[in-house]
Amino acid sequence: MSKFFSSKYKNLTPYTPGEQPKEREYIKLNTNESPFPPSPLAIKMANQESEKVYLYSDPNSTVLTNTVAEYYGVKPEQVIMTNGSDEVLNFAFMAYCDNQNKAVFADITYGFYKVFAEINNVPYKEIPLKDDFSLDIDAFIKEDGTLFIANPNAPTGICLSLLEIEKIVSSNTQRIVVIDEAYIDFGGQSAVKLVDKYDNLLVTQTFSKSRSMAGARLGFGIANAKLIFDLVNIKYSLNPYNVNRMTSGAGIGAIKDDKYFKDNINKIIQNREYTVCELEKLGFTVIDSKANFVFVKSDKISGKDLYLKLKEMGILVRHFEKPRIKDFNRITIGDKNQMVSLINQIKNIIGE
Numbered sequence: 467m468s469k470f471f472s473s474k475y476k477n478l479t480p481y482t483p484g485e486q487p488k489e490r491e492y493i494k495l496n497t498n499e500s501p502f503p504p505s506p507l508a509i510k511m512a513n514q515e516s517e518k519v520y521l522y523s524d525p526n527s528t529v530l531t532n533t534v535a536e537y538y539g540v541k542p543e544q545v546i547m548t549n550g551s552d553e554v555l556n557f558a559f560m561a562y563c564d565n566q567n568k569a570v571f572a573d574i575t576y577g578f579y580k581v582f583a584e585i586n587n588v589p590y591k592e593i594p595l596k597d598d599f600s601l602d603i604d605a606f607i608k609e610d611g612t613l614f615i616a617n618p619n620a621p622t623g624i625c626l627s628l629l630e631i632e633k634i635v636s637s638n639t640q641r642i643v644v645i646d647e648a649y650i651d652f653g654g655q656s657a658v659k660l661v662d663k664y665d666n667l668l669v670t671q672t673f674s675k676s677r678s679m680a681g682a683r684l685g686f687g688i689a690n691a692k693l694i695f696d697l698v699n700i701k702y703s704l705n706p707y708n709v710n711r712m713t714s715g716a717g718i719g720a721i722k723d724d725k726y727f728k729d730n731i732n733k734i735i736q737n738r739e740y741t742v743c744e745l746e747k748l749g750f751t752v753i754d755s756k757a758n759f760v761f762v763k764s765d766k767i768s769g770k771d772l773y774l775k776l777k778e779m780g781i782l783v784r785h786f787e788k789p790r791i792k793d794f795n796r797i798t799i800g801d802k803n804q805m806v807s808l809i810n811q812i813k814n815i816i817g818e
Protein backbone atom coordinates (compact mmCIF):
# COMPACT_ATOMS: atom_id res chain seq x y z
CA MET A 467 0.00 0.00 0.00
CA SER A 468 1.36 3.44 -0.83
CA LYS A 469 1.46 6.18 1.77
CA PHE A 470 -0.99 8.08 -0.44
CA PHE A 471 -3.83 5.57 -0.19
CA SER A 472 -6.86 7.23 1.35
CA SER A 473 -7.50 6.39 4.98
CA LYS A 474 -11.10 5.69 3.87
CA TYR A 475 -9.90 2.50 2.20
CA LYS A 476 -6.98 1.39 4.36
CA ASN A 477 -8.92 -1.37 6.08
CA LEU A 478 -10.65 -2.75 2.99
CA THR A 479 -10.61 -6.51 2.54
CA PRO A 480 -11.38 -7.00 -1.15
CA TYR A 481 -13.47 -9.84 -2.55
CA THR A 482 -11.49 -13.01 -3.30
CA PRO A 483 -12.54 -14.34 -6.71
CA GLY A 484 -12.28 -18.09 -7.35
CA GLU A 485 -9.00 -19.25 -8.88
CA GLN A 486 -8.62 -18.82 -12.64
CA PRO A 487 -5.35 -20.72 -13.10
CA LYS A 488 -3.40 -20.54 -16.35
CA GLU A 489 -0.62 -23.07 -15.71
CA ARG A 490 -2.67 -26.12 -16.61
CA GLU A 491 -6.05 -27.20 -18.00
CA TYR A 492 -8.39 -27.88 -15.14
CA ILE A 493 -11.92 -29.17 -15.08
CA LYS A 494 -13.22 -25.92 -13.62
CA LEU A 495 -15.96 -26.53 -11.09
CA ASN A 496 -15.06 -23.63 -8.81
CA THR A 497 -16.73 -20.42 -10.02
CA ASN A 498 -20.23 -21.47 -11.06
CA GLU A 499 -19.73 -20.61 -14.71
CA SER A 500 -21.79 -22.47 -17.29
CA PRO A 501 -20.04 -25.38 -19.03
CA PHE A 502 -21.88 -24.41 -22.23
CA PRO A 503 -20.95 -21.65 -24.68
CA PRO A 504 -23.39 -18.75 -25.07
CA SER A 505 -26.21 -19.01 -27.59
CA PRO A 506 -25.03 -18.71 -31.22
CA LEU A 507 -27.49 -15.83 -31.59
CA ALA A 508 -25.80 -14.04 -28.67
CA ILE A 509 -22.41 -14.41 -30.36
CA LYS A 510 -23.76 -13.25 -33.71
CA MET A 511 -25.35 -10.13 -32.23
CA ALA A 512 -22.24 -9.33 -30.18
CA ASN A 513 -20.15 -9.55 -33.34
CA GLN A 514 -22.48 -7.22 -35.21
CA GLU A 515 -22.19 -4.66 -32.44
CA SER A 516 -18.41 -4.97 -32.36
CA GLU A 517 -18.26 -3.13 -35.71
CA LYS A 518 -19.73 -0.09 -34.00
CA VAL A 519 -17.38 0.15 -31.03
CA TYR A 520 -16.08 3.51 -32.20
CA LEU A 521 -19.44 4.87 -30.96
CA TYR A 522 -20.42 4.99 -27.30
CA SER A 523 -22.98 2.44 -26.23
CA ASP A 524 -26.58 3.52 -25.61
CA PRO A 525 -26.55 4.73 -21.98
CA ASN A 526 -30.15 3.58 -21.54
CA SER A 527 -29.46 0.17 -23.16
CA THR A 528 -32.89 0.77 -24.68
CA VAL A 529 -33.31 -2.31 -26.86
CA LEU A 530 -31.82 -4.62 -24.24
CA THR A 531 -33.93 -3.10 -21.47
CA ASN A 532 -37.11 -3.48 -23.54
CA THR A 533 -36.21 -7.07 -24.40
CA VAL A 534 -35.61 -7.98 -20.75
CA ALA A 535 -38.74 -6.13 -19.59
CA GLU A 536 -40.91 -7.94 -22.10
CA TYR A 537 -39.41 -11.32 -21.20
CA TYR A 538 -40.09 -10.81 -17.48
CA GLY A 539 -43.49 -9.19 -17.96
CA VAL A 540 -42.63 -5.77 -16.49
CA LYS A 541 -42.39 -2.23 -17.88
CA PRO A 542 -39.04 -0.93 -19.19
CA GLU A 543 -39.05 1.70 -16.38
CA GLN A 544 -38.87 -1.22 -13.95
CA VAL A 545 -35.55 -2.51 -15.30
CA ILE A 546 -31.94 -1.36 -14.95
CA MET A 547 -29.20 -3.13 -16.92
CA THR A 548 -25.77 -3.22 -15.29
CA ASN A 549 -22.18 -4.41 -15.63
CA GLY A 550 -22.77 -7.78 -14.00
CA SER A 551 -25.26 -8.03 -11.18
CA ASP A 552 -22.42 -7.05 -8.84
CA GLU A 553 -22.87 -3.52 -10.17
CA VAL A 554 -26.58 -3.29 -9.42
CA LEU A 555 -25.90 -4.76 -5.97
CA ASN A 556 -23.31 -2.07 -5.33
CA PHE A 557 -25.77 0.57 -6.56
CA ALA A 558 -28.28 -0.77 -4.01
CA PHE A 559 -25.72 -0.44 -1.20
CA MET A 560 -25.04 3.13 -2.34
CA ALA A 561 -28.72 4.02 -2.73
CA TYR A 562 -30.28 2.33 0.29
CA CYS A 563 -27.67 2.00 3.04
CA ASP A 564 -26.22 4.65 5.34
CA ASN A 565 -25.69 5.28 9.03
CA GLN A 566 -29.46 5.11 9.64
CA ASN A 567 -29.97 2.08 7.41
CA LYS A 568 -27.45 -0.64 8.02
CA ALA A 569 -27.03 -3.49 5.57
CA VAL A 570 -28.24 -6.86 6.88
CA PHE A 571 -27.22 -10.21 5.41
CA ALA A 572 -26.51 -13.79 6.47
CA ASP A 573 -23.18 -14.82 8.02
CA ILE A 574 -22.76 -17.39 5.26
CA THR A 575 -23.67 -15.85 1.92
CA TYR A 576 -22.21 -14.09 -1.09
CA GLY A 577 -18.87 -12.64 0.03
CA PHE A 578 -19.32 -9.42 -1.92
CA TYR A 579 -22.03 -8.02 0.39
CA LYS A 580 -19.51 -7.36 3.13
CA VAL A 581 -17.10 -5.78 0.63
CA PHE A 582 -19.82 -3.47 -0.73
CA ALA A 583 -20.74 -2.46 2.80
CA GLU A 584 -17.10 -1.69 3.58
CA ILE A 585 -16.28 0.27 0.44
CA ASN A 586 -19.43 2.35 0.88
CA ASN A 587 -18.62 2.82 4.54
CA VAL A 588 -22.01 1.63 5.77
CA PRO A 589 -22.59 -0.39 8.93
CA TYR A 590 -23.67 -3.99 8.47
CA LYS A 591 -24.94 -6.88 10.54
CA GLU A 592 -24.54 -10.56 9.76
CA ILE A 593 -27.39 -12.84 10.85
CA PRO A 594 -26.25 -16.42 11.46
CA LEU A 595 -27.86 -19.10 9.33
CA LYS A 596 -29.51 -21.82 11.39
CA ASP A 597 -27.54 -25.01 12.11
CA ASP A 598 -28.96 -26.65 8.98
CA PHE A 599 -27.79 -23.58 6.96
CA SER A 600 -31.34 -22.41 6.32
CA LEU A 601 -32.05 -18.68 6.57
CA ASP A 602 -33.33 -17.48 9.95
CA ILE A 603 -36.43 -15.79 8.54
CA ASP A 604 -37.70 -14.52 11.89
CA ALA A 605 -34.35 -12.92 12.71
CA PHE A 606 -34.35 -11.12 9.35
CA ILE A 607 -37.91 -9.93 9.91
CA LYS A 608 -36.94 -8.36 13.24
CA GLU A 609 -34.01 -6.36 11.84
CA ASP A 610 -34.20 -2.75 10.76
CA GLY A 611 -32.07 -1.78 7.81
CA THR A 612 -31.73 -2.93 4.23
CA LEU A 613 -31.88 -6.69 3.79
CA PHE A 614 -29.71 -8.50 1.23
CA ILE A 615 -30.75 -12.10 0.62
CA ALA A 616 -29.22 -14.38 -1.99
CA ASN A 617 -31.95 -16.76 -3.15
CA PRO A 618 -30.85 -19.49 -3.74
CA ASN A 619 -28.13 -18.74 -1.22
CA ALA A 620 -24.47 -19.19 -2.07
CA PRO A 621 -22.51 -21.27 -1.27
CA THR A 622 -25.25 -23.50 0.18
CA GLY A 623 -27.72 -23.65 -2.75
CA ILE A 624 -30.67 -23.54 -0.35
CA CYS A 625 -33.70 -21.73 -1.81
CA LEU A 626 -36.56 -20.00 -0.01
CA SER A 627 -40.08 -20.34 -1.43
CA LEU A 628 -41.87 -17.34 -2.89
CA LEU A 629 -44.17 -17.39 0.15
CA GLU A 630 -41.20 -17.12 2.51
CA ILE A 631 -39.74 -14.25 0.47
CA GLU A 632 -43.11 -12.49 0.52
CA LYS A 633 -43.33 -12.96 4.28
CA ILE A 634 -40.03 -11.11 4.69
CA VAL A 635 -40.81 -8.36 2.16
CA SER A 636 -44.29 -7.71 3.53
CA SER A 637 -43.25 -7.83 7.20
CA ASN A 638 -41.98 -4.26 7.05
CA THR A 639 -42.64 -2.22 3.92
CA GLN A 640 -40.63 0.69 5.34
CA ARG A 641 -37.37 -0.99 4.46
CA ILE A 642 -35.81 -2.24 1.24
CA VAL A 643 -35.35 -5.95 0.63
CA VAL A 644 -32.90 -6.95 -2.10
CA ILE A 645 -33.30 -10.48 -3.41
CA ASP A 646 -30.18 -11.57 -5.29
CA GLU A 647 -31.39 -14.20 -7.75
CA ALA A 648 -28.06 -15.03 -9.42
CA TYR A 649 -29.06 -18.73 -9.41
CA ILE A 650 -32.85 -18.54 -9.62
CA ASP A 651 -33.09 -20.12 -13.09
CA PHE A 652 -31.89 -23.50 -11.81
CA GLY A 653 -35.14 -24.39 -10.06
CA GLY A 654 -36.26 -21.63 -7.67
CA GLN A 655 -39.32 -19.35 -7.83
CA SER A 656 -38.45 -15.78 -8.79
CA ALA A 657 -39.66 -12.83 -6.72
CA VAL A 658 -40.01 -10.74 -9.90
CA LYS A 659 -43.72 -11.61 -9.64
CA LEU A 660 -43.90 -9.48 -6.47
CA VAL A 661 -42.40 -6.21 -7.70
CA ASP A 662 -45.74 -4.65 -8.65
CA LYS A 663 -47.19 -5.55 -5.27
CA TYR A 664 -44.33 -4.26 -3.07
CA ASP A 665 -42.52 -0.98 -3.65
CA ASN A 666 -39.74 -1.99 -1.22
CA LEU A 667 -38.53 -4.99 -3.23
CA LEU A 668 -35.53 -5.05 -5.59
CA VAL A 669 -34.76 -8.28 -7.45
CA THR A 670 -31.36 -8.71 -9.11
CA GLN A 671 -30.36 -11.31 -11.67
CA THR A 672 -27.37 -12.03 -13.89
CA PHE A 673 -26.47 -13.42 -17.31
CA SER A 674 -23.26 -14.85 -15.81
CA LYS A 675 -24.50 -18.26 -14.77
CA SER A 676 -27.62 -19.60 -16.47
CA ARG A 677 -27.03 -17.64 -19.71
CA SER A 678 -23.34 -18.54 -20.12
CA MET A 679 -22.10 -14.93 -20.19
CA ALA A 680 -19.85 -14.56 -17.11
CA GLY A 681 -17.11 -12.92 -19.18
CA ALA A 682 -19.46 -10.42 -20.83
CA ARG A 683 -20.53 -8.83 -17.51
CA LEU A 684 -24.27 -8.35 -17.69
CA GLY A 685 -26.80 -8.20 -14.88
CA PHE A 686 -29.99 -6.35 -14.10
CA GLY A 687 -32.36 -5.18 -11.42
CA ILE A 688 -36.16 -5.32 -11.52
CA ALA A 689 -38.31 -3.29 -9.12
CA ASN A 690 -40.93 -0.63 -8.80
CA ALA A 691 -40.17 2.24 -11.25
CA LYS A 692 -39.29 4.62 -8.39
CA LEU A 693 -36.55 2.34 -7.08
CA ILE A 694 -35.18 1.92 -10.60
CA PHE A 695 -35.15 5.70 -10.92
CA ASP A 696 -32.90 5.89 -7.81
CA LEU A 697 -30.53 3.29 -9.20
CA VAL A 698 -30.40 4.94 -12.63
CA ASN A 699 -29.53 8.17 -10.86
CA ILE A 700 -26.53 6.46 -9.25
CA LYS A 701 -25.56 4.84 -12.52
CA TYR A 702 -25.50 8.19 -14.37
CA SER A 703 -23.32 9.57 -11.60
CA LEU A 704 -20.74 6.81 -11.94
CA ASN A 705 -20.70 5.20 -15.36
CA PRO A 706 -23.46 5.97 -17.90
CA TYR A 707 -21.95 3.55 -20.43
CA ASN A 708 -21.84 0.67 -17.98
CA VAL A 709 -23.03 -1.95 -20.50
CA ASN A 710 -20.81 -2.11 -23.57
CA ARG A 711 -22.09 -2.67 -27.10
CA MET A 712 -20.98 -6.29 -27.53
CA THR A 713 -22.43 -7.30 -24.19
CA SER A 714 -25.68 -5.53 -24.95
CA GLY A 715 -25.97 -7.34 -28.30
CA ALA A 716 -25.13 -10.67 -26.68
CA GLY A 717 -27.75 -10.07 -24.00
CA ILE A 718 -30.49 -9.47 -26.55
CA GLY A 719 -29.48 -12.60 -28.47
CA ALA A 720 -29.39 -14.67 -25.27
CA ILE A 721 -32.92 -13.63 -24.27
CA LYS A 722 -34.30 -14.21 -27.77
CA ASP A 723 -32.86 -17.73 -27.97
CA ASP A 724 -35.08 -19.06 -25.20
CA LYS A 725 -34.99 -22.67 -26.32
CA TYR A 726 -31.19 -22.80 -26.05
CA PHE A 727 -31.40 -21.28 -22.56
CA LYS A 728 -34.04 -23.73 -21.34
CA ASP A 729 -32.28 -26.76 -22.84
CA ASN A 730 -29.08 -25.83 -21.02
CA ILE A 731 -30.88 -25.29 -17.73
CA ASN A 732 -32.46 -28.72 -18.05
CA LYS A 733 -29.08 -30.30 -18.72
CA ILE A 734 -27.60 -28.64 -15.64
CA ILE A 735 -30.51 -29.78 -13.48
CA GLN A 736 -30.13 -33.36 -14.75
CA ASN A 737 -26.39 -33.29 -14.12
CA ARG A 738 -27.02 -31.90 -10.64
CA GLU A 739 -29.37 -34.79 -9.88
CA TYR A 740 -26.78 -37.28 -11.15
CA THR A 741 -24.03 -35.68 -9.04
CA VAL A 742 -26.14 -35.55 -5.88
CA CYS A 743 -27.15 -39.18 -6.28
CA GLU A 744 -23.57 -40.39 -6.85
CA LEU A 745 -22.15 -38.36 -3.97
CA GLU A 746 -24.82 -39.63 -1.61
CA LYS A 747 -23.97 -43.19 -2.62
CA LEU A 748 -20.40 -42.40 -1.54
CA GLY A 749 -21.67 -41.28 1.86
CA PHE A 750 -21.44 -37.53 1.30
CA THR A 751 -23.73 -35.05 3.01
CA VAL A 752 -25.24 -32.97 0.20
CA ILE A 753 -27.23 -29.83 1.00
CA ASP A 754 -30.43 -29.63 -1.05
CA SER A 755 -29.53 -27.30 -3.93
CA LYS A 756 -31.60 -25.28 -6.36
CA ALA A 757 -28.48 -23.77 -7.93
CA ASN A 758 -25.84 -24.83 -10.48
CA PHE A 759 -23.60 -26.05 -7.66
CA VAL A 760 -23.78 -28.41 -4.72
CA PHE A 761 -22.36 -27.89 -1.23
CA VAL A 762 -21.02 -31.17 0.12
CA LYS A 763 -18.95 -32.82 2.83
CA SER A 764 -17.70 -36.28 3.67
CA ASP A 765 -16.80 -37.90 6.99
CA LYS A 766 -13.99 -39.74 5.20
CA ILE A 767 -11.91 -36.70 4.23
CA SER A 768 -11.63 -33.08 5.33
CA GLY A 769 -12.93 -30.36 3.04
CA LYS A 770 -9.45 -28.95 2.58
CA ASP A 771 -7.87 -32.33 1.74
CA LEU A 772 -10.55 -33.17 -0.79
CA TYR A 773 -10.09 -29.78 -2.44
CA LEU A 774 -6.29 -30.23 -2.59
CA LYS A 775 -6.40 -33.82 -3.87
CA LEU A 776 -8.93 -32.94 -6.56
CA LYS A 777 -6.73 -30.03 -7.59
CA GLU A 778 -3.73 -32.37 -7.95
CA MET A 779 -5.86 -34.50 -10.24
CA GLY A 780 -6.87 -31.53 -12.35
CA ILE A 781 -10.30 -30.73 -10.92
CA LEU A 782 -10.92 -27.39 -9.27
CA VAL A 783 -13.69 -26.96 -6.72
CA ARG A 784 -14.23 -24.12 -4.24
CA HIS A 785 -13.17 -24.48 -0.63
CA PHE A 786 -13.80 -21.74 1.95
CA GLU A 787 -11.51 -21.94 4.96
CA LYS A 788 -14.14 -20.40 7.24
CA PRO A 789 -15.29 -21.66 10.66
CA ARG A 790 -18.78 -22.98 9.95
CA ILE A 791 -18.17 -24.30 6.45
CA LYS A 792 -14.58 -25.51 6.30
CA ASP A 793 -15.68 -29.17 6.15
CA PHE A 794 -17.50 -28.45 2.89
CA ASN A 795 -16.69 -27.86 -0.75
CA ARG A 796 -18.81 -26.06 -3.28
CA ILE A 797 -18.83 -27.93 -6.57
CA THR A 798 -20.15 -26.29 -9.75
CA ILE A 799 -22.34 -28.48 -11.93
CA GLY A 800 -20.64 -28.85 -15.30
CA ASP A 801 -21.42 -31.05 -18.30
CA LYS A 802 -21.99 -34.76 -17.89
CA ASN A 803 -18.40 -35.79 -18.74
CA GLN A 804 -17.01 -33.38 -16.19
CA MET A 805 -19.31 -34.73 -13.49
CA VAL A 806 -18.42 -38.35 -14.35
CA SER A 807 -14.71 -37.46 -14.05
CA LEU A 808 -15.37 -35.75 -10.73
CA ILE A 809 -17.15 -38.78 -9.30
CA ASN A 810 -14.44 -41.14 -10.55
CA GLN A 811 -11.67 -39.06 -9.01
CA ILE A 812 -13.54 -38.79 -5.71
CA LYS A 813 -13.89 -42.59 -5.70
CA ASN A 814 -10.10 -42.87 -6.20
CA ILE A 815 -9.45 -40.37 -3.42
CA ILE A 816 -11.64 -41.94 -0.79
CA GLY A 817 -10.66 -45.44 -1.91
CA GLU A 818 -13.90 -46.94 -3.16
Ligand SMILES: *Cc1c(COP(=O)(O)O)cnc(C)c1O
Pocket residue numbers: 549550551552553576616619620646648671672673674680683684685
Ligand atom coordinates in the same frame (compact mmCIF):
# COMPACT_ATOMS: atom_id res chain seq x y z
C1 LIG B 1 -22.15 -14.78 -9.26
C2 LIG B 1 -22.99 -14.04 -8.26
C3 LIG B 1 -23.37 -12.71 -8.43
C4 LIG B 1 -22.96 -11.78 -9.48
O1 LIG B 1 -22.32 -12.12 -10.52
P1 LIG B 1 -22.11 -11.15 -11.75
O2 LIG B 1 -21.17 -11.94 -12.58
O3 LIG B 1 -21.55 -9.85 -11.24
O4 LIG B 1 -23.45 -10.94 -12.35
C5 LIG B 1 -24.21 -12.14 -7.50
N1 LIG B 1 -24.64 -12.82 -6.45
C6 LIG B 1 -24.30 -14.09 -6.24
C7 LIG B 1 -24.82 -14.78 -5.05
C8 LIG B 1 -23.44 -14.73 -7.13
O5 LIG B 1 -23.05 -15.98 -6.89
